[in-house]
Amino acid sequence: MSRLARYWPSQGRCATRGSSHTSRNQHKRLFTKDDFTYDSERDSYRCPQGEELTFRFETEEKGRATRYYATSACGSCPIKAQCTENKPGRPITRWADEHVLDAMAERVHAKPAIMKQRKELVEHIFGTGYPLGEA
Secondary structure (H helix, E strand, O other): OOOOHHHOHHHOOOOOOOOOOOOHHHHOOOOOHHHOEEEOOOOEEEOOOOOEEEEEEEEEEOOEEEEEEEOHHHHHOOOHHHHOOOOOOOOEEEEOOHHHHHHHHHHHHHOHHHHHHHHHHHHHHHHHOOOOOOO
16 A cells, blocks of 8 residues: 555545645746646546647656656647647656545645644644754
């Protein structure tokens, strides 16, 4: 069982956390993964231009099962320069357990007060619990 799957609600546990965005594409002012829409029924992504990126292969990277999605439509795309600097086109990766993170993000979005409370109660302790140099 993966680390993420251990927190699935069917096991009586439910994690809630915010997400940080660390995409290199965001810093380059290119489309990020958030600009692509995942369709769980078709197991594919839809790009901002409307093309479907289908599943190509799965591999293990840094101990995580990672799935790759791509389309052959990138070569003739009129907005490719806004999407990728990669000559063959834009691949999208997805962790095999990313559905767990998606569900967590939905819970945070549905109940923002829970995140606010967590920041006030829990994260404050970690931020002030140990003075610098005395840990």
